[in-house]
Structures are given as structure tokens and as C-alpha cells.
Amino acid sequence: MLHHDFRNTGSSMKVLLFSILLAHLGYYMILPILPIYLKLNKALNVAEIGLILAAGSFSFQAASVVGGVLADRIGRRTIIALGAVIRGAGFAGYALFQPFWALMAMALLNGLGGGFNAPATKAAIAALASDTEKKTTAFSLRGIAANIGTSLAGLLAYFVLGGSSPLIFYVSAGLFVFLAVISWYYIPKNCGEKPCPIIPAKSYSQIVRNKAFVVFSLISVLIWALYTQLALAIPLRAAAILPDPSIVSLIWTINSIIAILLQAPVSAWLLNKIQPMYALALGIVFIGAGISSLYWSRNFYGLAASGATFIIGEMLIMPTMDSTVSRLATAQMIGVFFGLANFISGLGEGAGNYTGGLLLSFGIRSPIPWAVYAVSSVVIIVLLVALRFWLPMRMAMGDHQHSNLNEKGGVE
Structure with a gap:
């Protein structure tokens, strides 16, 4: 079970997991109420x-590549801490500034910090985990860890800090500064237990030649574009049907509690076996169903049911x-690969936020966005199933060995 695996992890991994908890606590205090805050407190329209x-998503993608390269070259600790400070400044700026251009600048700053932080953290985790399982x-x-932070964020945002109050943005900024401090003091300075290697410039051409990674990345754009719709659609749907739309932050808390309870059995019984x-x-089946079912939501319970489907x-x-x-x-170059993966996720999220805003401009009660x-x-789903049988991906994932057994009369 995962709780046993957590007890057996080293101190560096525990600090990384705690930093992830803090990052999600700070981020998800803001995410559910940000569209509502921008609409009600800053008087912006849906397109704005x-x-x-x-803007935040596109900034995140560009910074992810730079952050991944720097994490491999100068160490993950520095990039994690720097990213946290930058992101905290961006969140504080949402409360401080009113003009649209200033809020756009804060979104860019926020994405920059997240782009530095995320690939360095994931690279550190991957480096500490040796084999596939x-x-x-x-x-x-x-x-x-992420869902514990998310669940606490919803409770803190709604019950303690008062829904869409500007105070939430300052508290979030403080959490990211605290994250930077503990990362600086408790995460190893270099790339693990040894200095970061010198990577020749020509080595980066391996990424372009990695066909499996390139095609997987292209499909990932679509996955992230769909995934990001919930953060935009649920708050705007809530604003249209609920008397107090800020209660929508509790949906993230409910989702996180579900994930905390079920992630261990899902990983043990399913993810390690298929x-x-x-x-x-299979994940896209639930994500698509969760987002599309928002069309039939008429109250908080309907929104929560759609969110619970999505979280699976x-x-x-x-x-x-x-x-x-x-x-x-x-x-x-694991930091670079995770940086590029975050670049792709930012590209998908940015495209998803923009197209989602256009789709929802047809009207929250229109069937068009939900059908799309x-x-x-x-x-x-069709693309992912096809990718499963594509030879370069099978070879990269080690599946070709099982296929060879099949051809010789073995079983897969």
C-alpha cells in the first residue's frame, strides 16, 4: 500500500512530497475562485x-523548457525555490492590481514561476524512483500529496478566508514563499547526490529523434486542453446557477478527498497492471463524462457529481x-524531458482555456460547448488506443518483448 511506501521513502522524497502539498494548497486556493474573482471584483468579461x-498557461509552457534545462544544469533545489518565489509574487499581484494589462502581467509571472517549479520537482521525484513500478x-x-493540499485549499478558502476575498491571494503568496524556504534548506543542492553533469548541446537532438515522445506529446496537447476545461467551466456554471458561486471551491475539496481515499487502490489494482x-x-472516458455532464447540473450537488466523475x-x-x-x-536529461512535458501541458491548457472561453461564450446553458x-x-480515446499499438511506442515502453512472445505462441 502507498502509506507503507511513504514510510520507506527517504527524507528528500518526503520534503518533495510536502512541497507538492504546499504548492497545491497555495494554487488551489486561487484556481476555483479566480474566474469568479476576475468577473466580480475586476469586472472582466468571459473572453478577457x-x-x-x-496567458498563464502559455507562460508556464515557455518557462517549463527553461526550467527543465536549468534544473539539469545548476540543480533542482535552486529552480524549485526560485519558481515558488516568482509564483507567490504573481498571486499577490492579482489582489494588488486592477487594470486588465496588469492582471495579464501577473498571469504571465504566475506561469513563469510554475514553469520553473514543476519540471524540477518531477525530475527530482523520478530520479529518486529507480524502476518502473x-x-x-x-x-x-x-x-x-497534491490532493491533500487541494482538499485543504477548498476548506481554507471557503470557511476561513471568505470565498473570493483578496486575502486569499496574499495567503497563497505566503505559502509559496514558505515553500521556497523549506526547499532551499532541505532539498539537495545538486542533481541528487552528485554534481549536475555537463550536457553537450548536440545531446538535445535526441529529443527530436525520440518518435514515441514526440507523438505522445502531440496527443498530450489534446489531453491537457480537455483536462483544463473543468477549472473554467465549473466556476462559470456555478455563477450561472448558484446564489453563492464561491461555494464551488468545496468541489475541489470533495474531489481531493475522493482522490486521497482512492488513489492507493487505483494505483495498486489498476495502474500497475494495465x-x-x-x-x-480510460481516464479520458471519466474526464469527458465529468465535463460534459455539467450541462445537466442544476444545483451544487449536480456540480459535485460531475466533479467526482472527473476526479476518477x-x-x-x-x-x-x-x-x-x-x-x-x-x-x-530527465529535467529537460519533464520541462518539455510541462511545455506541452501548458500549450494544451492555454489552448483549452482560450477555446473553452470561446465555446462558453455561446452561453452556459447552450448545448454546444458540452457536445464539443x-x-x-x-x-x-481513439488516438490513445491507436498509439498503444504503434511500434515505436511499444518499443519505447518495452511492449515489443511481449509481442515477440505472442508471435512465437506465447501469451501477452
């Missing part, structure tokens, strides 16, 4: 809100995406 969210377990532990592309396809899919795709990237990456979400889910 979509642009601000997209340990990588899946480590990223499942990461998922549990092919990763199948796990991702998240439990399947999150650790699988990270463990797949770590399996496709080369050990010497459903059709997009089916397309992604």
Missing part, C-alpha cells in the same frame, strides 16, 4: 478571463502521464 488564464508508486504518492495508453484512454479520470491520467514521460526520457467536449473525448 479566458485570455488571462491562457517505483516511478508509478512515486507519482501516485505525489498525487496523494498498459499506460489504456489507462489514459484525473487519478488515472496524472500518475500515468508522469511515469510515461519518465520511461520515455533519458536519465541524463464529449466529441473531443471520443477523438482522444
Whole structure:
């Protein structure tokens, strides 16, 4: 069980997991109420809100590549701490500034900090987990830590800090500064237990030649574009149907509690036993169903049911995406691979926020956005199943060995 694996992890891994908890606590205090805050407190329209969210996502993707390269070159501790400070400054700016251009600048700053922080943290986790099963377990532990932070964020935001109060942004900024401090003092200085290697410039061409990683990344854009719709759609749907839309932050708390309770059995009974592309396809089934079903939500309970459906899919795709990237990456440049993976996720999220804003501008009660979400889910599922049987991906994931046994009369 994962709680046993957590007790057996080293102190560096425990600090990383705690830093992930803090990062999600600080981030998810803001995410559920940000569209509502921008609409009610800053008087922005839906299209402007979509642009601000997209700006943060595109900034995140660009910074992820730089952050991944720097993590491999100068060490993960420095990049994790620097990213946390930058992100904290961006969140404080949302409360301080009023003009649209200033809020766009804060979104860019926020994405920059997240882009530095995320690949360095994931690279550190992957480096501490040696084999395939340990990588899946480590990223499942990461998922549990993230969801503990998310669940606490919803409770703190709604019951303690007062819904969409500007105070939330200052508290979030303080949490990221605290994250930077503990990371600086307790995460190893270099790349693990040894100095970071010198990586020749020509080595980066290996990434382009990695066909499995390139194609997986292209499909990942679609996955993240769909995934990010919940953060935009639920708050705006709540604003249309609920008398107090800030209660929507509790949905993230409910989802996180579900994930904390179920991530361990999902990992033990499913993720470690089925092919990763199948796990991702199954996850998209639940994510697509969760988002599309918002069309029929008429109250808080309906929104919560859609969110609970979505979180099942998240439990399947999150650790699988990270463990797949770590399996496709080369050990010497694992930070770069995770940086590129975060670049891809930012690209997908940015495109998703922009297109989601356009779709929802048809009207929250229109069936058009929700039908598009459903059709997009089916397309992604078909692509993932096809990718499962593509030879370069099978070879990269080690599946070709089983296929050879099949051809000789063995069983897969």
C-alpha cells in the first residue's frame, strides 16, 4: 500500500512530497475562485478571463523548457525555490492590481514561476524512483500529496478566508514563499547526490529523434486542453446557477478527498497492471463524462457529481502521464524531458482555456460547448488506443518483448 511506501521513502522524497502539498494548497486556493474573482471584483468579461488564464498557461509552457534545462544544469533545489518565489509574487499581484494589462502581467509571472517549479520537482521525484513500478508508486504518492493540499485549499478558502476575498491571494503568496524556504534548506543542492553533469548541446537532438515522445506529446496537447476545461467551466456554471458561486471551491475539496481515499487502490489494482495508453484512454472516458455532464447540473450537488466523475479520470491520467514521460526520457536529461512535458501541458491548457472561453461564450446553458467536449473525448480515446499499438511506442515502453512472445505462441 502507498502509506507503507511513504514510510520507506527517504527524507528528500518526503520534503518533495510536502512541497507538492504546499504548492497545491497555495494554487488551489486561487484556481476555483479566480474566474469568479476576475468577473466580480475586476469586472472582466468571459473572453478577457479566458485570455488571462491562457496567458498563464502559455507562460508556464515557455518557462517549463527553461526550467527543465536549468534544473539539469545548476540543480533542482535552486529552480524549485526560485519558481515558488516568482509564483507567490504573481498571486499577490492579482489582489494588488486592477487594470486588465496588469492582471495579464501577473498571469504571465504566475506561469513563469510554475514553469520553473514543476519540471524540477518531477525530475527530482523520478530520479529518486529507480524502476518502473517505483516511478508509478512515486507519482501516485505525489498525487496523494497534491490532493491533500487541494482538499485543504477548498476548506481554507471557503470557511476561513471568505470565498473570493483578496486575502486569499496574499495567503497563497505566503505559502509559496514558505515553500521556497523549506526547499532551499532541505532539498539537495545538486542533481541528487552528485554534481549536475555537463550536457553537450548536440545531446538535445535526441529529443527530436525520440518518435514515441514526440507523438505522445502531440496527443498530450489534446489531453491537457480537455483536462483544463473543468477549472473554467465549473466556476462559470456555478455563477450561472448558484446564489453563492464561491461555494464551488468545496468541489475541489470533495474531489481531493475522493482522490486521497482512492488513489492507493487505483494505483495498486489498476495502474500497475494495465498498459499506460489504456489507462489514459480510460481516464479520458471519466474526464469527458465529468465535463460534459455539467450541462445537466442544476444545483451544487449536480456540480459535485460531475466533479467526482472527473476526479476518477484525473487519478488515472496524472500518475500515468508522469511515469510515461519518465520511461520515455533519458536519465541524463530527465529535467529537460519533464520541462518539455510541462511545455506541452501548458500549450494544451492555454489552448483549452482560450477555446473553452470561446465555446462558453455561446452561453452556459447552450448545448454546444458540452457536445464539443464529449466529441473531443471520443477523438482522444481513439488516438490513445491507436498509439498503444504503434511500434515505436511499444518499443519505447518495452511492449515489443511481449509481442515477440505472442508471435512465437506465447501469451501477452
